[in-house]
Amino acid sequence: MHPDVAALLTVQDDDVIIHELEEQLAALRPRLEVMAKERDKAVNSLQQARQTAEAEERRRREVADRVAQHRALQEKNQAALNSVTSMREATAATAQLDQAKRMIDEDERELAAIGQRLVEANHLVEERERIASELEAAQAQARESLAADQQAIEVKLVKARQERQDKANTVPRSLLSRYERIRSRKRVHAVFPLRGNSCGHCDTMIPLQRRSMMSGSGATEICEGCGVMLYAAE
Numbered sequence: 536m537h538p539d540v541a542a543l544l545t546v547q548d549d550d551v552i553i554h555e556l557e558e559q560l561a562a563l564r565p566r567l568e569v570m571a572k573e574r575d576k577a578v579n580s581l582q583q584a585r586q587t588a589e590a591e592e593r594r595r596r597e598v599a600d601r602v603a604q605h606r607a608l609q610e611k612n613q614a615a616l617n618s619v620t621s622m623r624e625a626t627a628a629t630a631q632l633d634q635a636k637r638m639i640d641e642d643e644r645e646l647a648a649i650g651q652r653l654v655e656a657n658h659l660v661e662e663r664e665r666i667a668s669e670l671e672a673a674q675a676q677a678r679e680s681l682a683a684d685q686q687a688i689e690v691k692l693v694k695a696r697q698e699r700q701d702k703a704n705t706v707p708r709s710l711l712s713r714y715e716r717i718r719s720r721k722r723v724h725a726v727f728p729l730r731g732n733s734c735g736h737c738d739t740m741i742p743l744q745r746r747s748m749m750s751g752s753g754a755t756e757i758c759e760g761c762g763v764m765l766y767a768a769e
């Protein structure tokens with residue numbers, strides 16, 4: 536094997552390592568996104584529960600105000616009944632008193648129902664507050680460990696890129712740029728040995744003439760089948 540090709544292969548080894556580290560780094564991102572989504576969901580459902588509880592509370596105050604008004608009306612009617620002077624007035628006042636009483640009864644049934652719903656709504660708020668704060672604590676831990684992972688990978692990447700650069704400096708420019716062109720087409724491995732009479736990557740048969748040139752001079756050839764760089768291993 537030509538020493539230039541041997542040097543290029545060590546660059547490729549480093550590029551594979553760098554690629555793996557970059558993949559690891561990229562794999563951390565979806566985990567952060569999943570956590571953000573979980574948190575949004577918990578916060579939204581807490582918000583929703585709070586709005587429900589607030590609406591019930593508002594409704595409770597409205598009905599309580601109405602009860603107070605109806606009671607005042609009832610007192611007025613009672614006073615009216617006490618001061619009637621005729622049978623006709625007494626009948627009218629009694630009817631009004633009955634009506635006010637029915638309204639108060641109705642309001643109080645509604646108040647009781649609202650009170651029950653309010654208890655449930657407040658329970659839900661507490662429950663969701665608990666879930667949200669537990670999630671927050673768990674995520675704080677997970678984020679910390681993700682950040683540590685990320686930092687460790689970045690340190691390795693800096694080192695790997697430096698080593699790769701040092702090795703790349705020992706490869707002739709034209710060979711290196713041909714290699715980099717192939718890799719830029721989304722290939723992790725760009726250099727393959729001949730396997731028997733064929734491309735070590737795609738098994739396309741390589742003509743005898745080109746093969747003997749490769750083994751004679753240590754030259755590299757581009758596979759017509761898949762476009763990788765080929766060399767004769769022995």
Ligand SMILES: [Zn+2]
Pocket residue numbers: 734735736737738739758759760761762763
């Ligand atoms: Zn091929």
